[in-house]
Amino acid sequence: MRPLFLYYLICKLTSKCYHSGMEKYKVLLIGCGRVAVKHLKAIKKNSDRVELAALVDVSEEAAKKLDPSVPYFKDYKEAITTVKPDIVSVMVPSGLHFEIAKFALENGCNLLLEKPMTMSSSQSRDIYELSVKTGKKLAMGHIYRYFPIVGLVHDDINEGKFGKVTHGSIFVRWGHGDDYYGSAAWRGTWKSDGGALMNQTIHAIDLLVWLMGSKPVEAVSMISQRRAHIEAEDLGMAVLKMDDGSLASIEGTTCTSDKDKAAEFSVFCENGVITMGIRQGKPSLNIRDGNGKKLNGKYIRRQIKKGGISSLLGALNPHTAIYTDLIDSIANDRQPIADAYAGYTSVDNLMGIYKSAKLHQAVKLPLEEEFSSIDMSGYFEGEN
Numbered sequence: 503m504r505p506l507f508l509y510y511l512i513c514k515l516t517s518k519c520y521h522s523g524m525e526k527y528k529v530l531l532i533g534c535g536r537v538a539v540k541h542l543k544a545i546k547k548n549s550d551r552v553e554l555a556a557l558v559d560v561s562e563e564a565a566k567k568l569d570p571s572v573p574y575f576k577d578y579k580e581a582i583t584t585v586k587p588d589i590v591s592v593m594v595p596s597g598l599h600f601e602i603a604k605f606a607l608e609n610g611c612n613l614l615l616e617k618p619m620t621m622s623s624s625q626s627r628d629i630y631e632l633s634v635k636t637g638k639k640l641a642m643g644h645i646y647r648y649f650p651i652v653g654l655v656h657d658d659i660n661e662g663k664f665g666k667v668t669h670g671s672i673f674v675r676w677g678h679g680d681d682y683y684g685s686a687a688w689r690g691t692w693k694s695d696g697g698a699l700m701n702q703t704i705h706a707i708d709l710l711v712w713l714m715g716s717k718p719v720e721a722v723s724m725i726s727q728r729r730a731h732i733e734a735e736d737l738g739m740a741v742l743k744m745d746d747g748s749l750a751s752i753e754g755t756t757c758t759s760d761k762d763k764a765a766e767f768s769v770f771c772e773n774g775v776i777t778m779g780i781r782q783g784k785p786s787l788n789i790r791d792g793n794g795k796k797l798n799g800k801y802i803r804r805q806i807k808k809g810g811i812s813s814l815l816g817a818l819n820p821h822t823a824i825y826t827d828l829i830d831s832i833a834n835d836r837q838p839i840a841d842a843y844a845g846y847t848s849v850d851n852l853m854g855i856y857k858s859a860k861l862h863q864a865v866k867l868p869l870e871e872e873f874s875s876i877d878m879s880g881y882f883e884g885e886n
C-alpha cells in the first residue's frame with residue numbers, strides 16, 4: 503500500500519484531514535429554520551475540515567427535516583455539555599443569541615453567530631469581551647464581507663489606492679410580504695428581531711463602515727411603517743458621520759417586491775468609485791478609477807488569482823466562505839474576517855440609529871449608555 507494512501511486511510515478513520523494534518527472540527531447547529539439550510543450546505547462544502555455533530559431545536563420536526571441522520575437535542579445547554587463541540591453555530595431568533603452565545607463561550611466553544619449579534623449594545627459588548635477573555639473565535643454571519651472581490655476592494659481602499667474616502671451609501675431593498683412575517687411569531691417584534699434595519703440591513707451597514715475604514719461618531723435617522731403588519735419598522739433611513747468627516751447614507755427596507763430583492767453599496771473616493779450589488783440573485787460590479795475607466799476586469803483577474811475561479815461564485819452561498827474563514831482562524835489563531843468586534847460595533851451603530859429615530863435628534867457614537875431594541879417598544883403605536 504502506498505504511504506500517502508495509508509496516511510489518508512488512517513486520517514479518515516481518526517477523523518483528521520489527510521492533506522493538512524488538521525483536526526476535523528465538530529459543529530453543533532442550534533436552530534434548524536430557514537438559514538440553517540445554508541449552514542448545512544456550507545458544512546458539506548467544508549467537509550474535509552468540519553463535521554456536523556448534532557442538531558438542536560425546540561422543534562424536533564424542524565431538526566429531523568434538516569438532517570435526520572445526526573443526534574438531536576431539544577435543550578442547547580445539554581447539547582453543548584454532552585457533545586462538547588469545537589464550533590457552535592447559532593441560528594435561533596435574534597432575541598436568543600445573547601444567552602446561547604454566552605453559554606457556548608463559557609463552555610469553551612468557538613462560535614458562528616448569526617446577525618445581529620444580540621438585541622442590545624451592552625449585551626453585544628459583553629459577548630465581544632467574553633470572546634476576548636476566553637480566546638475563542640467568533641465569526642459573525644455578516645455575509646457581505648465574504649462576497650468575492652469585496653476583500654480586495656477593502657484592502658485597496660484602506661491602503662489609500664483610491665485616495666481619500668468622501669462618502670459611501672448602501673441600500674437594502676429586501677422585500678418581504680406578510681407570509682414571511684407571519685411565518686414565525688418572533689419576526690418583526692422589537693424584543694426578538696427588530697425591523698428592516700436590524701434584521702435585513704445590519705450586515706450591510708457593517709460592510710459599509712468596514713470598507714470606508716473610519717469609525718461612526720454620530721447617527722441621524724428616521725424609521726417608518728409602510729406595508730408590513732409588524733411592531734418594528736419596514737423602512738428606515740439613516741446617515742452616519744464618520745471620524746474622518748466622511749458621511750455614510752443608509753436605506754433599509756422590506757417594503758419592496760419580494761420578487762425583486764436588491765442590495766447595493768457604493769464607496770466614493772478621490773480617485774475612484776466602487777459599486778457592488780446583488781439583484782434577484784445576480785451580482786453586479788462597477789469599479790472605476792478617477793477618470794471613469796472601468797477596472798472590473800483587473801479585479802476579477804485578481805480574485806481568480808487569489809481564490810481560484812470557484813471563488814467568483816462565493817455570492818451564491820457566502821456561508822461556505824464564513825465556515826472556511828472560521829476554521830482557518832481557529833487553526834491559525836487569528837481573527838475571522840467578520841469577528842466579534844464587527845458584531846459588537848454593528849449592533850452599537852444600529853442602536854444609535856434606533857435611538858436617534860426615537861429621540862428625533864442626532865446621537866453620538868459609540869453609545870455611552872445601554873440601548874436595546876426593546877427601548878423602541880410602542881414606537882409606532884397609534885400610527886396604524
Ligand SMILES: NC(=O)c1ccc[n+]([C@@H]2O[C@H](COP(=O)([O-])OP(=O)(O)OC[C@H]3O[C@@H](n4cnc5c(N)ncnc54)[C@H](O)[C@@H]3O)[C@@H](O)[C@H]2O)c1
Nearest residue numbers: 533534535536537559560561564593594596616617643686
Ligand atoms: N446571515 C444571513 O444571511 C441570515 C439570513 C437569515 C437569517 N439570519 C439570522 O438567523 C437567525 C434565524 O433566522 P431564520 O430565518 O432561520 O429563523 P427561523 O424562525 O426560520 O428558524 C429559527 C429556528 O430556531 C428554533 N428555535 C427557537 N427557539 C429555540 C431555542 N430556544 N432553542 C433551539 N431552537 C430554537 C425554531 O424552532 C426555528 O426552527 C436570525 O437571527 C436571523 O437574523 C441570518
